[in-house]
Amino acid sequence: MEKIVYSKEQARELYEKMATIRYFEACIKHDSLAGEIPGFVHLYIGEEAIATGVCAALRQDDMIESTHRGHGHCIAKGADVNRMMAEIYGKETGLCQGRGGSMHIADFSIGMLGANGVVGGGYNLAAGAALANKAVLKNDKVSVVFFGDGASNRGTFHEAMNVASAWKLPVIFVNEMNCWASTTPYRATCNVENISDRAKGYHIPGVIVDGQDVFAVYEAAKAAVERARSGEGPTLIEAKTYRIEGHFVGDPELYRKKEETLKIFQDTDPLRIFRQKKILPDAECNEIEARCEEAIRKAKEYALSCSYPDAESFMKYVYVD
């Protein structure tokens, strides 16, 4: 594969996305633990390079299906953090007008077709969107479905993978191999070391990529997008990563040792790995981070300043009027 040379601008964008996700999630973690955010939240800290790398390879009109751990995908696809924060706070100005929250965050204007509270619920939706774009709407849009290693054991994985392969649908299956299905280690329930091995069964490419290296992810995604867009069909990308946070904010994490997790984070933090590449000077990275931190601070301020939806409007959006 040809070595891609990144412009500073490209690098800056990638770093800024990852940093935005990092500060967004840090803020959510803090506010959730403080009891300010209603509902459950699942954090993407440590996995930022995957969403960032994949979405960098997509056009704005391409579509993604996200997961319950979806803030990162949403930010990477280009959602406004103010309206995201407002949604997670349950406010009227949120992306979903307070009807979805963290687990159902969506922004159709940028092709983010929604986080999904059902693990493994996204495959068929992404495959269906790909089918519609290819066969019915006749455009060259590509769909991406993000899923964890836990979700890889759903039957829907097979149905969507099979049909995507059979019909060469423009869909990319992006597995975030973070090693944990909630509290269960991946290998405790699956005898296949690499999820990408399964691609062979569908006669499609299965790619393993370092999920902590945003450039590696981007490059794998770029290849998959090109393949999809040119009508050659789906790719299964397995991005190796690690779930640094608990399954949800508040998870006591009795199933693993905190020190080990911290050690892994220190070794594999995608932001640190990015800096190590010295594509951007540290000072600039610091500057970007400061800007992101400020943006998130403002997003929170915005969310707090907004009001909850009028309770009387609860029936709105059950049906199209």
Next chain:
Amino acid sequence: MRTLTFAQATCEAMAETMEKDPKIFVMGEDLARQGGIFGQFKGLPERFPGRIIDTPISETFIIGGGVGAALAGARPVVDMHFADFIGVPMDEIFNQMAKARYMFGGQARVPLVLRAPDGMTFQGAAQHSQCVEAWFCHIPGIQVVAPSNPYDAKMVLKAAIESDDPVLYFENKILYKEKGELPELGSEEPYQIGKAKLIRSGTDVTIVSYSIGMKNAVGAAAILEKDGIDAEVIDLISLSPWDKQAVLDSVKKTHRLCIVHEAVKQGGFGAEIAATVAEEAIEYLDAPILRYGAPFCPIPFAPTLEKKVRVYTEDLIRGIKSIF
């Protein structure tokens, strides 16, 4: 007037809507090559090449893919082969299809039609004979319809396809071959989902049904007339939303209510009708509500057994006479 079978009428609805809107496509098992196992897609694959898609036997994809296609901007009609298989893609129906619009604060539209052939026929036994419409009337975000005759079959299917919300279209397998009259093309009345039809006006008892149960309802009314009982017959057509007002108004007039459907009586849609009348018009009732449906039993195989779980017009007649 034209005479068409139920299946032909649905084909006409498909063809007319597909002609108009290229975003409409169809997918399911055995549609393109066979024209549907009951012939309900006959002629369409030839007329709309590439838009009638044979899927693998992957119900979660058929429905989930349909939902994804709808989210992407297409207007899918998906076929469930037998309504009995609808449990396989249940998550796709009640967590994805039904909720996408709401969860995402109105950003999504899911203009999807799920066609589900239901009911007892050919001794299909326990997994190919069921009427499961009631399950879906409990799920906000989807609409449920069940027409009873060719004309309604066409107009209701057109309305379902044109609706921007998901619709579960239950079509009874026995009814496919039933013939009925339709007005000439161009003079048909569009159907509005949620509206019941008054089939027969009467003063003594209201018989409410839908789908194949209408055969019992209309049949009973005709015989009761000879006994001096003037029954009013309402075809609900839509079950969610359903025309509560039509039923309440009728019961306020007749003071008696009889509900019939092929589905299992316990927890059937008749329970919803009965409960609503009890809630909102109990003071107008002059007799216990009668409810007919299958006994609480899987649909058996042997003809003698299957016969036993059907509802017969005579049951209604006997019951209605007993409340006078």
Next chain:
Amino acid sequence: MAVKVLMPKMGLTMTEGTIGEWKKKEGDQVKKGDLLFTVETDKLVNEIAADADGILLKILCQEGETAPCKETVAWIGQAGERIEEAGGEMRAPEERTEAGSRSAAGSRPQRGKSEYIPATPLAKKLSKEKGIDLTLIPVEGLRGVVCAKDVKEAADSRQIKLSPMAAKLAKELGVDPASFASINRIMKADILEAAGQPISERCMSEKKASPAECVSAQEDTAVKVTALRRSIARNMLASWSTSPRVTYTHPVDATELKAMRACLKEDMAKQGLKLTYNHIIMLATAKALTEYPDINASFQNDMLTRHRHVNLGLAVAKGDGLLVPNVKACEQKTLREIAAETERLIEETRSGRLQGEDMRGGTFTISSLGPYGITSFSPIINQPELAILGVCNMVDTPIVRNGEIVVRCMMNLSLTADHRVVDGVMAAQFLARVVDLLENPYKLLA
């Protein structure tokens, strides 16, 4: 075996009574002679004692409800005894319908008032609207459950009971008696009320009533009046619309009357009697009435009935009402007897122990408002009598006597007479005769 407790018929004219108060509760032990309940009639409150031993099993006619005489208002029997088994008529007191009697005669088991009556919701709604007690509806339909048809038939077959006066008025005023479905016997007052609703109701029902009117109407308090007041209201109205009346007022020089009373008072006091002017006026009136038999009479159905005796009624205020007991055969009584009897009647009236007999058979009434400073008024005739004498206040008045102004104790008598029978001359002569007797009381001895 359980025995019925009946609404007593206390005297010939009593047709119905209202339960004032139950002195025993359902389930209480009662002994023969125990005070069981009180009955309010037109005229008074009577205490009714139990006439059997046992348990008060069931009260059919609740406090404030009215039942016709001889109607069963309760059952007394042994503990656990089923009233149905006791047999007999079990109609609820407020209902006297065709349906009711069919019910009693029919095959349906007798049902007590608090027993749950299976009825369809529609039947319940209709029975409420039509005011038909479900217990009274015979069941022919569905599974022994009362249904709408049964209620409608019961309603159709019910006879609407009207007093003759009410019937007449209803016709005149265009009131449909059927609209009184829930009322027992429709009386004239009911018709009048229906014809001219109370202001508060009218205000509510008229769409165009201004909000201000409604507000003021809502501030008013409507109180259901006692049986006595209802009776007075009915009687007064009946009198007002029955008798074309004229009131004649004649002054009386009470000088001699005063002297006579002063003279006799002490003697009477020794006999334990308190002599009042009324007693002397009654004596005089009774004597005068014997001379005017057409005034000591009653007029009904074009028949004039001249009464053999002067049963002289005296209007007596009682609580918020008015009763008119009468002194029987007053014309045969001495002043002492009149005084004694009058005081007895007044005392019993005020203490509520007055018997119906004391109020029946009056032929003429005296109403005295003298103690309240009234100097002239037009009393209303106590039907079916033909006249009433109003006695006014005694006032020291300067008058001309023998060409000189002198001060005399003067008192007016106001006689209201029914002109159908009593013409002006007769009334004036009669009144003059009473005046004559009072101004010259020694004539009373003649």
